[in-house]
Amino acid sequence: MTRPAHIVRHSLHESLVAPLRDMIVQGELRPGEKVPEERLCAHFGVSRTPIREALKVLAAEGVLQILPHRGAIVARITEEQVEELFPIMASLEALAGTLACRNATDAQIAQVRALHDQMMAHYRAGDEPAYLKLNRRIHDATFELAGNATLASFYQQVLTRIHACRFVMRKSPEHWRQAVAEHEQMIAALEARDGPGLSKLLEQHVTGTTAGIAREFIARENAAEGAGHRQGTGTAGAAGPDIALPIPARRAVGRPRKIPAE
The missing domain is CATH 1.20.120.530 (GntR ligand-binding domain-like)
Structure with missing residues (x-):
């Protein structure tokens, strides 16, 4: 039987891309900060694998940077x-x-x-x-x-x-x-x-x-980063444990939130 052409199947990581992108746009994940993978896994109820695949997609868009041995960092604008x-x-x-x-x-x-x-x-x-x-x-x-x-x-x-x-x-x-x-x-x-x-x-x-x-x-941002380096403290995007982001209640994976025009 031929499968109908209108049926489209999305992988789990593809379903995560839009809500993760939306969290960045809304400022829930801020520039220069390490992406808290463990918290995102708990937030969406998924394992690290689809989260990391979704982060790769966002890195290809230029929204994130994936650094060796440090994980994903929300990109700063230049x-x-x-x-x-x-x-x-x-x-x-x-x-x-x-x-x-x-x-x-x-x-x-x-x-x-x-x-x-x-x-x-x-x-x-x-x-x-x-x-x-x-x-x-x-x-x-x-x-x-x-x-x-x-x-x-x-x-x-x-x-x-x-x-x-x-x-x-x-x-x-x-x-x-x-x-x-x-x-x-x-x-x-x-x-x-x-x-x-x-x-x-x-x-x-x-x-x-x-x-x-x-x-x-x-x-x-540049001034703060320079001050951090002079004090030997690094920056918010430096290697280290996941930041304690106040991520809100679990969000359903799927379409990104629409901001209503009331």
Whole structure:
């Protein structure tokens, strides 16, 4: 009997790739830190073999580094990657803004406004982690409103490479104020359905403020690494036991979590 062409079988390690990638993008696994294989095995209820095979896939994507006798380390972004990847991200976001203004319903735009208002409340309260989560959801929502699955897929691929420099790292007060002011302009352009205006704002936001924040982040990381070496303590990514990551309750292996645009 001929097997139907639509049946697709995935190995266990293939099912682990997406949720592991999502943990990196969400900041649950941070740049420079050793991937805690034992904790991940317990978290997903699997042995080390599929975990390690999944980590190899992520290493091929450039998300991780696998070092001899040390295991997998979450990759740090470099200045060269900022110069290469942020212009690509800017172009993707600019196109998403144009399409969102054209394709979104009034109700969808109202949902993004609600997310923006929540984000602003966190900014006024000085709650940066909560602010960053809403920031990520707003940018994701722009791609959802664009209605182009291929564009959204490219966005997620690039985002995975620059995860820490978008929605995880802490900002200086000056950069934070600037980012907030730009978001105020962007939501106004979306509500006005000003596609060219929103496109330009998003491109400037990514190549200007966000890239500047990324460079600041890299400088801090390099300074901390240098201080660690001078003190003889190494860095967070140095060889040693698995870090005590606060991994949440066991997550089902399968499709990555979708961040809703409420």
